[in-house]
Amino acid sequence: MSLDLLIPFAILLILVIYLIYTRNSFEKNIVSLYEKKFDEWKKHSTIDKEQTSHKELVGLIYKKDYKLSIELIDKSVESQLSRGKFEVTNLKDS
Incomplete structure (x- = not known):
């Protein structure tokens, strides 16, 4: 069986x-x-890589009495500063 x-x-x-x-x-x-x-x-x-913009630290701004002083880390932005091509934002509002 x-x-x-x-x-x-x-x-x-x-x-x-x-x-x-x-x-x-x-x-x-x-x-x-x-x-x-x-x-x-x-x-x-063919893969096209997307260009994404990002923030980059290029300088520091200090206030002494009533005068602002800018210390640049990257000299390539000096021409943009002299032409006035910059944007001012307030971090406290964000």
């Missing part, structure tokens, strides 16, 4: 092992295919 159930169980076990093996090989093939396609896409695509 135990032999009657052993044969179908063995067939079922072999079938499960076969299906697991074929699924793993199929997944590996699909992953390698998509990796190749992704590498080809990276070669042929």
Whole structure:
């Protein structure tokens, strides 16, 4: 009686092992295919990096009595200061 159930169980076990093996090989093939396609896409695509503006510390402003003095860290903004191209914001209002 135990032999009657052993044969179908063995067939079922072999079938499960076969299906697991074929699924793993199929997944590996699909992953390698998509990796190749992704590498080809990276070669042929042009990615435009977005230019984002950010704040940069270029100087410090001090007040002594009634006079303001500006100490520049980056000399490239000196021309913008002399032309008056700057914006004044109040940090307490923000």
